Amino acid sequence: MMKQRLISVLVSGAAGLLVTTALMRSQTPATFETAVLPVIQKTCLPCHSDQLSSAGVNFQGFRTAASIQSNREQWDTVLRKLKTGEMPPAGVPKPSGLPGMVTFLESEFARLDANVKPDPGRITARHLTRVEYRNTIRDLLGVDFQTTLEFPVDDSGDGFDNLGDILSVSPLLAERYLAAAERITERALGLTKLPAIPLDASYADDDHYEEVVSFTGSAGAVHHVGPSFVEVTHRVEYDGNYVVVVGLTGQRPGEPKPVNMGLWMDGKLLYSLEIPAGKPQTVYFGPFEKREIKVFLPEGLHTFRLGFANDVDLQNVPVESRYNIRLNKFPQFIQFLGPEKPAEEVASRKKILICDLKTGPACTERILSTLAHRAFRRPVTKTEVASLMKIVNVAKKEGLNDERALQLAMQAILVSPDFLFRLERDPVGGQVHTISSVEMASRLSYFLWSSMPDDELLAVAEAGKLSNQKTLDEQVRRLMADPRSAALADNFAGQWLEIRNLDSMKPDPDKFPDWSAELRDDMRTETRMFFDYILRQNRPVVEFIDARYTFLNEPLARYYGVEGVKGPDFRKVELTDGRRGGVLSQASVLAVSSYPSRTSVVLRGKYILENILGSPPPPPPPNVPPLDEDAVGTSLSLRQQMEKHRENPACAVCHSKMDPLGFALENYDVIGKWRTMDGKFPVDSTGTLADGTKFEGPAEMRRVLTSKLPQFAECVAGKMMIYSLGRGLKQSDNRTLAQMTRNWEAKGFAFQDLIFEIVHSLPFQSRRGETQ
Amino acid sequence: MQQEQPKVEAPKPEPPKPNARRTPPAILFDSDMGQNIDAALALAVLYNLGAKGKLSAVGVSRMSLEAAAFCDIMSRFYSGAGDLSSPQFQAPAPVGLPETGPAAPPTAMLTGLLGMKKPDGKPLFTHGVQETLDTADARVLYRNTLLTQNDLEGIVVLAGPATNLVRTLDMSGAKSVVTAKVGLLVVAAGAYPEGAPDPRIRADIESAKRLFATWPSPIVAVGIEAGEAAAYSGSRVDTDFAWSQAHPVAEAYRAFGKSPYDAPAQAALAAYYAGNPQESFFKLSEPGRIEVLDDGRTRFVPSATGKHRYLIVDATQKAKVVEAYAALASMKPAVPAPRGRPPQAAPAAVKPLAP
C-alpha cells in the first residue's frame, strides 16, 4: 500500500508540472498581481500578517512586485517552502494558483538575476586547520605530527571548521606553531636529544593496580576489550626503540595449547610471539612472569592492543571464569620503557637531505629553496632564500653544526605565514578576477586532499596550465583517484554527517553495554568507507539516502545481525532485509543524533532536516524544553509523549516537520542497534509529513526521501560548496548553487560530477578583490 | 572554465531586512505616582491599550517605595500574575525608582491603599516591594527595555518630574539608545501656551529644562489646562469599576480624597494620546519649542522647525474625550495566558553528595 501512496504523490507532482508548463504557455503573460498576489491574499496572509506573524513571517510587506527585489532573501525562502511543499502546511487547502505562482517567481528571479552581475564572493585568508597542518607536514617532511594534541581546536560555523572568517591565530596557537616547528624539524632530521634516563609508563588492570603503582609510582589503566585482549592508550614521547614489558598472570588447567601473542598499534600488527605451553602444564610461565618486546614506536598518542590471536583454549573456559586467574590466563599489565636511538636513519631525513651538507652552503641553499618552494605552495624568490640563509649563518655564528643550522632555517619556513596561511593575492583595485593558476592548485589540493599540492600539481600550475579546463579536469580526476582524497571522507563527510562527534559520544554503559571503543571505530569506518566508495566509484548521490549495500566487518555485521561476514577486515556487503541502507541507517549517524541515555525523534528529525533536506527548523523558544521524552518507555509511549508535546501549537509548527522523520528511525536505539520494543512499548515508527505523505519504518521513509532527491542534492551541493571554499554561503551564492544543482541533475547526480561542478563554478574559479 | 570573466564592482551592502515580526509599540511610563490620582488613571489606560501599545516599563520619578508598591500592585492586577499561589505566578518586571535621592513622604492615596485589609486581615492588595533592592534603577530599566524595541517605535509617557529621564540620557551609552528607539515622548506637565507653574515641573526645574532642551525625539505636551478641560468626574468611579470588587485605581481614588471629587486628567490624557495619536478629537498645536523658566513656568515658542507641540482639547469634544479615556481606564483586562511551565519546587528526595 506504501507503493500506492508513493505513486499518488508522484502523479500529483507530475500533474503539478503539467499545470506549470501549461501556465508557461498561457498567452497573457502572468504578472505579480495575477500570479502571486491572489495566493498571498487568500492563503498566506491569514497566518503571516501584522496580527499573527507565524514563525515571525509577515507578508504585509510582500504585496508588491518591487518587494521581490528589495526582500529577495525572504522571497527565496518563500519559493523554497512552496517547492518543498512545507507551505502551505497540511490542513490549509492548496490554492489552484500555486504552480503559477512558483513559475512566476522562478522566471522573475531569473529575470532579475540576469541584470545583476554575478558575485564570486571572497574567501578570507586563514591558517591551516589542525587536519590540514598535519597532512601538509606529512606530505612535506614525512613526519606524522599529531596536531590534535598540540593545537587548540578550530572553531566551526555552518558545521565546518575551515571558515576563514572564524579561524584566527590566538597567541596560544602562535606559541604552539613555534613549538611545533622546533619539534617537527628535529624529528624530520632525527636530531632529537633523547633523555638520559629512559621513560617508564606502566598500565595495569584492577587486580594488579596497587602492586604496579607500588613499584612504578603511578600507572594508567589497561582496558579489557575481551578475555584475551587488553588495550591501552599510550603517548609515545619520542620516536625511538622501546621495550614493551608484558605481564601475563593466571594459569590454565589441563593441557593448554600454545598461544600466539600479538602487539598491535592503531590496528596494525607490530609484533607477534609464539608462547609455548610451559611446565608445569597448568602455567605458561610464572604467575607474574614478564615478556619483553623490542619495537620502534613513533612519537604521538597511540592505541596499543595486546593479546592472544588464536586463543583456542578460551572456548573451554566458562564465560564467568574468564577473568579468574586460576582458570584462565590473560594479559593484565603493560609497561613501556625507552626510548633508545634506533640504529637505522630516519626515512624523512634521507628525503630532506638531497645533497651532502658538508659540500658547503650551496647544498644547504638547495635544500632550503626546495623545501620553501613546496611549503609555500608557490615559486620562491631569491630574496626569500637569501633571508633563510641569513638564519643559517646566524646559527653558524652561534657555533651550531650544519644540520642544526639547517634545522633552524627549516623552523623559519614552518612558522612563515606563507606556510601557515592560505593566502590569495588581490590585484590593486578590488575588482573580480580569476585566481592564478598557482592559487588554484592549493584550492584543489586543500579541497580534495586537505593537504598541499604535490609536485605534479604544482608543476602544472606554475606552467599556468590549470586555466585550461581539460588539464584542470585531468588533475581533479587524478587527485580524486589518489588515496589522499580519503580526506574528503574524514573531513567533509566527517563534518557534514557530524561523524566527528562520535569521539565525544558517551552512551550510558548500563543501558548500552554493547558500546565500546572498537564498536565506535567500526561505526566510523563503515561510514568512511561508504562515502569513499560513492566518491571513488562515482555512484549516484541518492545512495547516501538508500543503498542496497554497506561496509562491514565481523563484529559490526554481528551487531547489525547480518550473516556470513567473517574476520576483522571491512568489505562491501549486500543488504537484503530492509533494516539497513544509506547513511540514515548507519550506527554512526544514529549515535551522533541521540542523547547519551535515550533516542530523540526530535534530534534525529532535526538532523535529517539540516543535513539531508537542507531546511533546518527554527530553534525552540526558551522555557519550552527542546523535547520532553522522559517518561518514554516507562509511563507513556514516545508517541503519546510527543502528541502531548504537540498540543502546544507553538511546538506543533516545527515538530510536525521533525518528529515524523525521527519516528521512522525509532527502530534503532541510541547506538544504532535494531529494536522492536522501546521500554515496555512496541516501537511505533509511522509518520506523516507536512505535505501529507505517510510512511512506516525506516525503509519507507528512505523511499520518501528518495522522492525528494533534488532537494537532497542541493543540500549536499551547498554543504560541499561551503567546505570547498572555506566560507559561508551568501544570498549571492544562491543562483550559483541552483545552477550547479541543475547541471548536476542533468548529468544524473553522479557524485564526482558535483566535484567538477564546484571546481568549475564562479566562486571556486575567481574571487572578488578588496581595496587595499 | 569561466571563458569571459564578468566585470563587476564589489556589490553594495545588502539592504536592512524589514523586521518581519510586528509587535505593539513599547510604552515607558514614568510618573510621580501618588501625588495625583490622574497618574493611577493613566496607568490603567496604558495597561488596556492592547494592540495599540504594550506597557513595558513603569517607573516612579520620586524615591517612594509606596509608589513603587502601588505600581507593582497594578502590574500584578493587570497581568493576573499577582497571586503567588497561582501556578501562573511569575515575578512581575521590577518597578523603576530613581538611582538616588531623598525618600519622598507617602501620600494619603498610597498609605490608604496599602493599609487596606481583607476580612481575614491579610492586605487587600499583594505586592513585592519591601525595600529599594526590590526595585530597579529607572535609568537601567528604561535603557534595557528600549533595547528590546524596533527603532523609533518606543513611546515614553512622563507624568512627573523629568529626573529619571534626564539621568537616563546622562548614563553612558544610553542617549544613543533613546535616540534610536524612542519615536515619541508625551509629557503631562506644564501649561500651554503658558500658565501657572506645574508642580511636576517645579519639583525638578533643572531636569525639566534639560529634558525639553535635549530630548532627541518629538515631544507632545499635555498641559494643566487640558487636564482640567477633560477632568474625570467623581460620579463615575463606582459604576466604571463596578466589575471588580477591589480595583486598585478605584480604591486609590477613594483613598486620595473625600469622594466624589472631580480629578484633573492630565496624565490620563497623555496616556490615552500615546496609544491613539491619530484620534480625531485631539488637536495639536503648530510645531514649536517648549521652554522652562526659572520659576517653573513653561512657555511655548512657535517655530516651523520645532520638535515640540502641545495637546489641545476642543471644548466641543470634551465629553467624547472623557468618555474615551475613562472607558479605557476602567476596562476589564483580559488575563493573558501564562507562558511556559510553573517553576517546580526543589526535589526533597535526593540526598546531597557526601562532603
Add this chain to the structure above:
Amino acid sequence: MIVTKKKLDRRTFLRGVGVTIGLPVLDAMTPALVRAATKPPVRLMFFYLPNGIDMPNWNLDYQGKLGELPRILKPMEAHREDTLVLSNLTHNYGRALLDGAGDHGRCCASYLTGAHVKKTSTDIYVSGPQSMDQLIAGEIGQKTRLPSLEIGMEDPRQTGSCDSGYSCAYTNNLAWKSETQPMPPVLDPRLMFERLFGTSGDLSLAERLQQQRLRSSVLDFVRESTQKLTKELGTSDRRKLDEYLSAIRGIEQQMDRAAKDENPVDPGMGKPAGAPSDFGDHFKLLTDMVTIAFRSDLTRVGTFMITREGTSRAYREIGIADGHHPLTHHGGKVEQLAKVTQINEYHVKNFAAWVERLKQIPEGDGRLLDNLMLVYGASLNDGNRHIHDDLPTILVGQGGGTIKTGRRMVFRRETPFCNLHLSLMDRMGVQRESFGDSSGRLPGLDTV
C-alpha cells in the same frame, strides 16, 4: 552474559625525566615580584559554569553575614569567611533583544565582553571591542610572563550547529582579544604545564640565552615576511596576518622578560601525562597549576571554562549518564532537576576543594587568597527558562583587602553584570568610565 572489567585511570604524571620533555617556546622565570618586596599584586580569574543553575538550591533566603549555605553552595561553607555571594546582577545583552533564540550563544559570548554579539554562524563579531580580562591583560599583562591565561576542561564541539544561528566560537570561548579574535582555552594539563613552565629549566643561563637568540632570528624572519605580505593583501586578509604578527610580538616581549631573569620557577610537580578522563582529577591538575601561576606571578588574569556553554557532557563520575544541557530542560521533572542539582553541586565541591588548598598558601605577610579575586558563576540563572537576571555569582578572595567577604550582597534588580566588571577592573588597576552596559560600580564591596 558478558563479564567486563571496569577501568580506572590514575596515571596523571609522566615519570622518568618527563619534566624535560618537549621543547618550550619560553622558559618560566621567577618574576620581578619575588625580588621586589612590594605589596603583592591582585589576581583575577573567572570560573564559568554552563547551562545555568538550579536556583532554588543556590539562592540564600537571607542577606548579610553568611551562615548556613543552601545545598549547592554547601561545600563552600568551610570557606564562607572568604566568600561573597552576589545577587541580582543581570546581563541584559544575554537577552534576545531583537535577535530571537540562541540564549546559550549570547550569554556565553556576552559574559565578559559586555556586548550583544552578532548573530551569525560564519562571520563572528563581538562589539566589545574585547573582553574585560583581555582589556586588563592589555594594560598590565606586560608585567607578567603570560599576559593572561585561558583554561577549559572540555573539548569544544567538533561539528554541527552550536546554538541556533550562533557560531561555535561564541560557546567555546570566554575571552576575546578583539572583535573577531576569541582566545581558545587550553584543555590539556600537559600543554598548560609547557605553557607555564617551559621545560628547559635544566639549561644553563648561557644556553637559554643562546636558545633565545636563535629563536629571535626565526621570529625576525617571520616578522619581515609577514610585513612584506600584508602589503599585497586585502584589508580583511591583512587583519588575519596582523593577529599573527601581534601574537609574535607578544612572544618576543615574553622572551625578553624571561631573558632578564635568572632563576627558573620550580613547578614543584611532575609534568602531566595528558588530560585525565575523570572530572575531579582534571580539575585538580589544572587548578593546581593555576595556583603555581598565581603564586609565582606568571599571570594576573585568567578565565576558566569549567565546560563550554550548552554542553551535553555526562557526569559518570557521579553516576549521571544523561547530558547536562538536555537535563537542564527538565520541564519541571523532579528526577531530571535532581540530576542538574547534583551536577551543580559536584562542580562547587571540586572548586571548594581547590579553595581549601589555596587557603594554605602564604603570601607576603598574609595568604595568597587575600590577593585573589575568583569569580565563580554562570551566565544563565535558570537554564530551563533561559533567564538572564540574578545571575548566580560568588566571589572568593579579598582582592588585596579591597573586598569584604563572608556575606551575601543583594543589589537592585536589573543591576548590570558589567558593574561588577568595572569594580573588578578598578582593583586590577584598570580604571574606566564604563564597560559594556555598565551603569556604574557596585556599591559597598569594601565596606560592611
